Amino acid sequence: NAGVTQTPKFRVLKTGQSMTLLCAQDMNHEYMYWYRQDPGMGLRLIHYSVGEGTTAKGEVPDGYNVSRLKKQNFLLGLESAAPSQTSVYFCASSFIKRGGLNEQFFGPGTRLTVL
Amino acid sequence: EDQVTQSPEALRLQEGESSSLNCSYTVSGLRGLFWYRQDPGKGPEFLFTLYSAGEEKEKERLKATLTKKESFLHITAPKPEDSATYLCAVQASGANSKLTFGKGITLSVRP
Numbered sequence: 435n436a437g438v439t440q441t442p443k444f445r446v447l448k449t450g451q452s453m454t455l456l457c458a459q460d461m462n463h464e465y466m467y468w469y470r471q472d473p474g475m476g477l478r479l480i481h482y483s484v485g486e487g488t489t490a491k492g493e494v495p496d497g498y499n500v501s502r503l504k505k506q507n508f509l510l511g512l513e514s515a516a517p518s519q520t521s522v523y524f525c526a527s528s529f530i531k532r533g534g535l536n537e538q539f540f541g542p543g544t545r546l547t548v549l
Numbered sequence: 550e551d552q553v554t555q556s557p558e559a560l561r562l563q564e565g566e567s568s569s570l571n572c573s574y575t576v577s578g579l580r581g582l583f584w585y586r587q588d589p590g591k592g593p594e595f596l597f598t599l600y601s602a603g604e605e606k607e608k609e610r611l612k613a614t615l616t617k618k619e620s621f622l623h624i625t626a627p628k629p630e631d632s633a634t635y636l637c638a639v640q641a642s643g644a645n646s647k648l649t650f651g652k653g654i655t656l657s658v659r660p
Contacts, residue, residue: 438592465646475652476636476650476651476652477593479648482647492647524593533580533581533600535581535600535640536581536640536647536648537583538583539595540592540593540595541592542591542592543590543591543592
């Protein structure tokens with residue numbers, strides 16, 4: 435089991451460029467998430483999905499779009515990158531355990547720099 | 550609004566010097582509290598789930614405990630390889646799908 439994988443690991447963009455980050459999981463999890471992590475801010479939820487074909491906004495969704503066409507994949511898109519989107523992006527997946535507990539498992543991250 | 554506060558922000562210990570990390574939370578009914586370990590340049594790694602006040606979980610030199618207002622991560626006789634950032638997150642009763650994370654505690658253990 436590879437768990438949660440993310441592509442690419444690093445990326446540098448110029449302001450206004452677009453890109454897509456790919457997250458894949460092989461644990462058959464229903465739920466998937468995109469977070470960003472910035473110094474002093476902790477992990478903040480961007481968008482999430484509770485199943486194939488569904489998406490929902492998190493805490494900081496502006497400037498990002500997502501798609502969940504297949505259960506195992508969750509894509510995060512930046513249509514017009516801005517320097518404020520320089521961050522480390524983490525994908526996570528989970529299933530709801532007995533008792534409703536949501537144990538999330540994280541990928542290795544993508545470090546994005548927007549110049 | 551759910552809130553998680555972790556303290557201290559950073560902690561430096563000598564090898565073998567036991568200590569505790571604190572996670573205080575405010576949530577409208579707690580479904581679960583989670584501890585993660587994050588090494589530099591890596592994603593968070595799941596450590597523990599706690600869901601009932603008085604509950605304890607152990608793994609090697611780590612023990613997590615839970616009360617109605619806070620959780621502690623006790624580190625007994627730490628080693629340099631325990632150096633990492635430790636994250637705490639809470640899940641509210643009404644929220645199946647979302648966690649609220651604290652900012653983390655950076656632990657450094659000197660040999």
